[in-house]
Amino acid sequence: MLDPATGYLIVLGGALLFAGAAAHKLSGFGAFTDAFVAYGVLPEAWARRSAWLIPCLELALAAALAAGRGGRAQLGAAIGLLLFYASAVALNLARGRRDLDCGCGSRRNRRPIAAWMVWRNIILAAGLALAALPWSQRPLGLVDVLTVAGGLSAAALLYMSIDRLLGDIAPQALAMRVTP
Numbered sequence: 001m002l003d004p005a006t007g008y009l010i011v012l013g014g015a016l017l018f019a020g021a022a023a024h025k026l027s028g029f030g031a032f033t034d035a036f037v038a039y040g041v042l043p044e045a046w047a048r049r050s051a052w053l054i055p056c057l058e059l060a061l062a063a064a065l066a067a068g069r070g071g072r073a074q075l076g077a078a079i080g081l082l083l084f085y086a087s088a089v090a091l092n093l094a095r096g097r098r099d100l101d102c103g104c105g106s107r108r109n110r111r112p113i114a115a116w117m118v119w120r121n122i123i124l125a126a127g128l129a130l131a132a133l134p135w136s137q138r139p140l141g142l143v144d145v146l147t148v149a150g151g152l153s154a155a156a157l158l159y160m161s162i163d164r165l166l167g168d169i170a171p172q173a174l175a176m177r178v179t180p
Helices: 004-027 029-038 044-050 053-067 072-094 115-130 142-178
Strands: none
Touching (some): 004 029, 004 072, 004 142, 053 072, 072 115, 115 142
16 A cells, blocks of 8 residues: 555646646747647647647646545546657657657757657656555644655656756767767
């Protein structure tokens, strides 16, 4: 059985992840739409018309996960969306389109897709799947609330650090090493 503090940490971490992703997409919606179209998972006209659904779905998932213990339907939808993202990146890597903008950097920070992004989304989906395990019925106390808050802070900082390292710093270091 999953400890409820661990369960809430996972579910609220997922909510934070989807809320941040939606905010990022909505703040640069034109750039996100262009990146979404470029992935080629839908015909261009459909992709342009339906791009707004992605941040709306992310916001809905963030709200649903934050509202409760992350029911199986919410967790299934969140896991499905992460696996869809992983599949879209993997498909384009298999097509040899390594220069495609992932759509996950800032408007000023274009990031090409990479295999680590596929693994990131698979690992995040697996983490959310843990929250679908049965939770123990023990009541939460103040220490649990502090544990979840501290865990969310640590997880968010770790996520941002790894994202920055693999998305920005490592490619720049590699480019510097290759340049004579």
